[in-house]
Amino acid sequence: LNELEFIAALRSLPLHPGADGLRDDTATLAIGGETLVLTHDAIAEGVHYRAGTDPFDIAWKLVAVNLSDLAAKGAEPIGVLIGAVLIEGAERFVEGLRSILAEYGVPLLGGDTISVSPATFGCTAIGRAGKRIPSRAGGKPGDGLWVTGSIGAAMLGFEAGDGAAYLRPRPRLAEGKALAPLVHAMMDISDGLLLDAAHMAEASGCTVAISLADIPIAAGANPIEAVTWGDDYELLFAAVADFVPPVPATRIGLLAAPGAAPLLLDGQVPEIPLGYQHR
């Protein structure tokens, strides 16, 4: 099975209603009049970070990518469970955890520790949803498409030998919370702007048309490389065409009725890989 076939097989299992058909990065759990948002992401040595990475940065990235999933739902983090691995330099892992948990005011709820090499770390983040939880499927023809921050800094950081933008992404929690009640669709950018935009368009039953010149590219980055690289963890969102975002964001395109392809770049179907292709 490849990853898409595997996920299709998982969809045949008994799913919780809050799993939403495994179509999104998060699940919801309605409980006692509240709604929790739950997400789990693992990161592995040699896949998501290089061998020899400072364990401080492993801890930061592990928590950041999970908080980013909460950000895309406008959820307020309640706590994290950590599936830790006892590695060389574990003190630095604890310090990295301390740093990101303090930065975003998130307490540690629990988890477990194993010894295995190469290491795979897991994190489950739990958040409290606001009144609206945007999905990636809510975009409508005529919507504008926006992105927070700039694209490509993570790629530059990686190429420069694991710079901060690659290893210490900053989940857009405040921005996500401000946007969630207002937007039609939202997701974080993890696999590449173009690929994630195409996913939003497909989930929303639309085509997305993006203008390359409108995308805010990190200084020094090649635009095409930047928009097909991942790991920026900015927020991508669709809203009514005349939307004025309450947080800094750049309009990069619009959604239209579905056409021949889910994504057009400067009016053309791109003939390049749109982002990180899961095998």
Next chain:
Amino acid sequence: LNELEFIAALRSLPLHPGADGLRDDTATLAIGGETLVLTHDAIAEGVHYRAGTDPFDIAWKLVAVNLSDLAAKGAEPIGVLIGAVLIEGAERFVEGLRSILAEYGVPLLGGDTISVSPATFGCTAIGRAGKRIPSRAGGKPGDGLWVTGSIGAAMLGFEAGDGAAYLRPRPRLAEGKALAPLVHAMMDISDGLLLDAAHMAEASGCTVAISLADIPIAAGANPIEAVTWGDDYELLFAAVADFVPPVPATRIGLLAAPGAAPLLLDGQVPEIPLGYQHR
């Protein structure tokens, strides 16, 4: 850092009140008038299962060890998040998941999938607590000590080449739910009966005195080996001396005021390792 030092370092982080000082296998989360019980355990190839294990059994064991943690709290499972790895034979992994989720009526909430070798799988299980959530710290001098089922079947299964008792432990969810309102302390047996009993005694500020002859040993198992092996996932619980358990269980000892050692076996401090020692 060794594992105990690592966990001590984690205790210096900002902890959620429901983390209970990381003293237990689970965390609690009070939300909307309900209390959730949360647990996360990972299992790795070469550590928790052998390379070449049928992926069906990996999936079963992954979920079972997490449900066993819920069982020890008397919690009713709500759902699981799976940190999956795309391995050879992933169809069998999905079938194993289907089997255990159906057996215990637990739906899949979400998770993620990565590609890495050797594989480490994670699971977060979420349950709804009953009115009482027993900890391992509630034992009192004078309490009796009981165990469900028998001890050693997992060891025999392992030695026989991965038999069902080793690979497909059966979490004692029904028993845990029946016992939780009634017992003083409860935990599941994962690291070895003697070691886990010593942990309960230490957490409770007691000494536990166990009679080897009273322990129900699986047919064919060497008693001392059986009680120092793990993976049985039976429930160990302390309750008032004249307690009549509402589920099948065997009385194996009692709690007393703290003495020279947390555990006495037939009146002596054992001079053997009590169970699986985390390094």
